[in-house]
Amino acid sequence: PSATLKFHLYLRDYKLYYNPSSYHHSAWNCTTSQSKTDDDEDEQCSPTLTPSFWQQSNHYSVSCSRHLSSTKNTLLDLAFNKSPEPKMPSVSPVPPDVKIDTRAFLKCRPEFASMTLDLGQRPHPIEWEEALLVLQKVTLLKGRMKPSDVSRFLVELSRLHPDKMSLVMSDQRFIILLRYSVEYLCLFTEVQLLEVLQSFVWLDIPSAHTVLGLFEAELCRRADQMSLHQLLLAADLWRCIGRQVPLFLQHLYNSVHLYVGQMGVSEVVQLLYIIGEGRQCPKDLIPLVERLLMRHLKEMHPEEVGTVCLGLFKSQTSISQGGVMCIVDKAQSFVKDMSDFAIVNVMKFMRFSYLYHRPWMEAIAQEVPQRAHRMGVKGLMHVALACSAMHYRSDDILMAIAERVPSLVPHCRTKDSCKLLWAFGTLGFLPVQSSSFYPSLTEALRQKKAEFQQYPEHLLTGLLGLAFVSQFPEDLIALALSPDFVSLAVKSTQVELKKDLFTLDGTVALELPQWTGPRLSCKLREEMAEMLWKFAQSDVCQKPEVEVAESTLQKLLGGEKFVCKRMILPHTRSIDLEVHFDSSGQPLPVNPAIHTAPLSPQNRVTITEELLAQLINTKSTTQPLTLAPTDKYPPFHRVEPDEGGRLFDTGLDLTSDIIEALTKPSSKGLSPQDSKGIVKLAIQVTSRNHYCCHSQQLLGLHAMKRRQLKIAGYRVVELSHHEWFPMMRKSMAEKLAYLHCKVYDSLTAL
Structure with missing residues (x-):
């Protein structure tokens, strides 16, 4: 069907949803459009002052029946006569939040001018009288207008001061001009198409306007005929209008491989910017994007690197770890020259990539305290x-x-x-x-x-x-x-x-x-506990460090019934090895329902004088320790002790106190005990991910769990990663000695 017929169909029973905040540069229109700025970078939609923003209904809506007369020159009955904006709830005056230039990278080099629109440089304004003359020409020419006339008139009208723009939008002669822009869609040259689209930016055409859908379809049809710069400019204009155009962007992405040889720094940066604003990068394009980035990274300016990071973050595009490191290395090399906005963008990209880059973080620890007083809350x-x-x-x-x-x-x-x-x-x-x-x-x-x-x-x-x-x-x-x-x-x-x-x-x-x-409800709690336990069984329960700790504890205490691997506090989403002792320091079964055999001291490993001598003599021998022929673990390379007589490279010294703990584990009073005199231990195998980097500060969830285990009556015994992981390479005798010290020291601790 012709463009005019399409236009008729689009306008039939058309409803214009009008939300004042939708047309401001700080909000998103969640149905079809995106913000005209980049205020909210990491979510598809963001909350605004109006709670109805995400709802199906719109409290600020007006509707009218849209139709076209059979007479060609009949005025279109478009609802551009906006009702007065409803008053927003009054709020206490507050100082304005910090404003940021989200497109500062465009000032880095003049090459951006041919593929982007500088929103800070409006065309030289015309007076209202000049706009009236243009509108009069529309009436005079009517059906005799040429495609070049239509594009020229729209461009001229777009130069009117924004304060007077509503007068144009409500003028029926402007509606006629829009109709002719649709009728001449197929006759416009690519340059004229882009000129008209740019005029729509300055005219502040609502992003959901029907005319834009027809222009999008025409640009998609012509994508194969457009140059790389024209494609990038069209994508940027759609972004400035605030309309999501995934089909057009797909045409752009499909064309990238044809223009690889023409892509310099500016083209690569603008492409990443568009990819970010489109919130998606096709998987088959990612390798090419990474190669282009690595090729031109050395030439990039600070703001361009920030833009690249933001584009990768918004589109959730994963590149290789080496690629990420190169980008952050580049950012770190001129961090002092980066804007606050660019620094925040690098931080977002690192958060998405789960990359820890120590030099960058150390630089940020210097920069942020100097900048925080001028930064906005989002940054x-x-x-x-x-x-x-x-x-x-x-x-x-x-x-x-x-x-x-x-x-x-x-x-x-x-x-x-x-x-x-x-x-x-x-x-x-x-x-x-x-x-x-x-x-x-x-x-x-x-x-x-x-x-x-x-x-x-x-x-x-x-x-x-x-x-x-x-x-x-x-x-x-x-x-x-x-x-x-x-x-x-x-x-x-x-x-x-x-x-x-x-x-x-x-x-x-x-x-x-x-x-x-x-x-x-009990039902929901049980459902979640079961789900978390199933996940734990398939994941953390099978980790070698947990399995070795469990089996060694079983050998130390006398069998499986004395060690229970479970989620003591299911809501903390992690497991522990639970061990119980009586008031005399003897282990008690933790799984009586499964294990009914009486406690057999012969099943336990006792730290005898012979074993202790073997441990002590280890300091002067290079042979691995052996416990008994039943030791099923293969021997590992042993780390030589240092001159201080350290047996383990984990910090365990055979001091007189430890020797006493090894030979007389129950010689002191036990603490704490429950009402039945039972001491309950929660033995945790921790990893680096439980702590802040280079710190003994537990992360929030793990610190809360420790606190709550104590409230629940448990004493926590930690097998820390920097001790237990090296210990796994040692002989069974050394692992047993280590766990013996850990467990019984915790029993005798005040």
């Missing part, structure tokens, strides 16, 4: 979130953020508040000097409770972050565990929300004994 949130994702705790960074955030709370979206709480809780940071950090963000959550109906995940994120550092706002917890909220969260497609609810509920049970508020 600060992303810095903190990246630090927590990489397990990097820098008190200088966190304190600078903590001191800045309270003044920015009025600008915090629920996402910002909750992710800041999560990041700080994960890193276990309680800013003493900035005591208002946690209270101000917690109060911000109270002020925006209604938004959690749309974003239940954010409330759970924030509450868990608070729980990690022993903060429990009971009113918000009651909301999160209320039947209505739980029902909302459970309906979500995110399994993670069920896990978060389960973790929060289990934490309330242990840490708020006075709690009388809502709790999860």
